[in-house]
């Protein structure tokens with residue numbers, strides 16, 4: 001599943017050198033972080049609106065837009081997707097430890 005996002009990360013990185021007139025990603029990179037961050041915010045709001053309307057198809061479509069724009073933002077920020085996954089894995093480890101600590105002994 002993360003293979004899809006790994007592939008998208010590579011495509012997005014390759015588009016940095018593309019022509020903004022033919023590549024949406026290159027056009028976003030050309031506009032810079034303010035525009036990329038704005039798009040991410042818009043897609044987040046659209047996902048929330050679809051969810052609140054109980055629109056499952058809308059949630060699927062808007063969540064794809066949201067993840068795509070998040071990957072572009074990570075690219076612009078210079079944060080590898082693997083670092084985000086590593087942070088999630090770390091948290092899973094931490095919460096696993098907390099669960100174990102909370103378990104009654106014996």
Ligand SMILES: N=c1c2ncn([C@@H]3O[C@H](COP(=O)(O)OP(=O)(O)OP(=O)(O)O)[C@@H](O)[C@H]3O)c2ncn1[C@@H]1O[C@H](COP(=O)(O)O)[C@@H](O)[C@H]1O
Nearest residue numbers: 008011012015018022023024025026027039042064065068
């Ligand atoms: N996954 C996506 C993807 N998801 C959404 N979008 C675009 O994101 C935009 C967001 O939707 P909006 O309705 O807000 O678009 P808009 O009104 O045109 O945008 P603005 O004028 O507000 O910037 C649309 O233009 C979609 O086409 C995407 N564009 C590209 N990709 C991936 O990125 C790859 C590279 O794309 P290019 O850079 O265009 O070659 C593609 O092969 C895809 O894999």
